[in-house]
Amino acid sequence: MALRQPAVAGRFYPGDAESLEREVAGYLGLATEPKVRARAVVVPHAGYIYSGAIAGQTLGAVEAPRTALVICPNHTGQGPELSLYDRGGWRVPTGTLAVDGDLADRICETTGAVRDQRAHHSEHAIEVELPFLLAKNPAMTIVPICLGHVSLEACRVLGQGIAESLAGAGRAEDTLIVASTDMSHYLEVNRARELDALAIDRVAALDPEGLYEVVEKRRISMCGFIPTTVALFAAKALGVATSRLVRYGNSGERSGDFARVVGYAGFVLS
DSSP states (O other), X not given: OOEEOOSSBTTTBOSSHHHHHHHHHHHHTTOOSOOBOOSEEEEOOSOXXXXXXXXXXXXXXXXXXXXXXXXXXXXXXXXXXXXXOOSSEEEETTEEEEEOXXXXXXXXXXXXXXXXXGGGSSOOTTGGGHHHHHXXXXXXXXXXXXXXXXXXXXXXXXXXXXXXXXXXXXXXXXXXXXXXXXXXXXXXXHHHHHHHHXXXXXXXXXOHHHHHHHHHHHTOOOTTHHHHHHHHHHHHHTTOOOEEEEEEEETHHHHOOOSSEEEEEEEEEO
């Protein structure tokens, strides 16, 4: 099995297995309520020192799925706009997650996503979620998708196509859609909170159109609003009724610099 090797181990998260396992377990342990069976989550993807607690608390709040469909924004500009990694596996210091080739095939056929690895080689926004997912289920498989700045209609088609693929394969119950995003970037903390609240309200309302439109109109620097919009369309098509904000925070809480913060939010959609 061809393996995609870690690109940001030792930078975004610990590079040795023992330290990473310990840190991830601590973050997942922040979730104290009974776990729910979720259709989707929205989680941040910054370095663990900044957003690991929010990602861990959010993923710790859901039951471990058989498969995670992890959708991220394309930070590198490599590859096509809808890039699906369809074969092999992804390595992190604590182990390897195999790609679910059958489910990847079905999603490509249903949605028109392109089989592509270029967009994924140096991208961090899926990789940082994988140690959490592996800790929840060491046998978990994944389907990684990296998205460029596509239209609202393209988000709708992809999200509904993902839902159709999961339902058609009988996989809706055991697959978790993971939308990877940070919120506002490098703003004064009160301005970041103000703008992030606009986007958070739309995610909480299960309103993909509203999220896309408010981010575009207000120029909110939410890097993964496209994956989040897709996840909302998919979740609604799968019958999701609630979207709960687990936690919101910002980088200043760790760095002490509140003049230029990055915002982070975690949601559970069930």
